[in-house]
């Protein structure tokens with residue numbers, strides 16, 4: 288059973304300057320405090336991943352913190368920009384945030400694990416009609432960005448002397464306002480660049496949502512984080528694979544086996560029909576259509592492809 292303590296009396300609150308005043312009013316069991324985005328592009332996928340990992344949380348738009356009912360976890364709902372700082376100063380034990388935000392905060396050392404969603408890139412772009420085709424061509428010009436640290440490091444590494452104009456949002460309109468000759472911003476589909484008459488030049492950083500955690504996190508919170516990451520990995524691995532079952536004439540088994548390496552090897556059992564076997568295995572989701580085609584060509588019948596809920600090992 289978890290130990291109950293007031294937030295003030297909780298030794299884990301020592302040195303929690305930032306959000307501790309906001310979050311100090313309730314009694315807190317000792318558990319993992321995980322900061323996640325309150326609303327925005329990462330919010331739904333973050334909750335979906337936690338729930339897929341068997342963590343039950345009730346979310347309401349007005350609550351800034353909530354406890355899971357079946358896991359030693361408390362969620363803190365924050366702006367994504369505040370998550371790295373909260374983890375660094377100990378207000379939260381861990382957080383789920385875009386790697387772009389974590390690195391821009393200069394806290395890349397907190398990164399623990401990539402989560403496979405929120406994928407995007409930080410990219411340089413220029414107006415479509417600009418003669419510039421490489422980053423070197425930006426020398427002496429101005430680049431508008433919300434990522435001055437990451438852009439500054441990228442330009443310095445390449446020895447390109449470029450003015451950085453920091454903006455907190457709507458970066459894409461900077462060239463049309465005459466504020467800058469180029470931009471450096473997050474791109475996903477590229478539609479926003481096109482809509483603003485911009486052309487992508489170079490990728491500065493590939494990013495996705497990551498778990499960031501306090502270094503040296505141990506005790507109950509560390510154990511809960513380890514358990515949470517174990518579950519997340521099992522769910523992610525399951526999502527990347529499919530379970531496949533089929534029947535095949537025994538003469539086709541060598542070809543079928545070669546197509547289905549499985550985790551160790553496929554399971555092959557005789558069917559009641561003489562000369563036939565049932566085969567079960569696991570395949571990578573990305574190859575599954577091509578493997579099905581080849582299995583059918585090899586003589587397999589009654590092919591079933593099923594989603595996997597959890598995959599360990």
Ligand code: PRT
Pocket residue numbers: 324325326327328329365366367368384385386387388405406407472473474475476477478479480494495496
């Ligand atoms: O309110 P809060 O501060 O928490 O959220 P926010 O508005 O600062 O961030 P949010 O929710 O927009 O994004 C959260 C995280 O999602 C980012 O830090 C990235 O890690 C990730 N992500 C993934 C993206 C995108 N895709 C994305 N497309 N973040 C922003 N965009 C924006 C981009 O800034 C640009 O304006 O979408 C536009 C480009 O999209 P495309 O598809 O037109 O290229």
Ligand code: ZN
Pocket residue numbers: 366367368
């Ligand atoms: Zn933000």
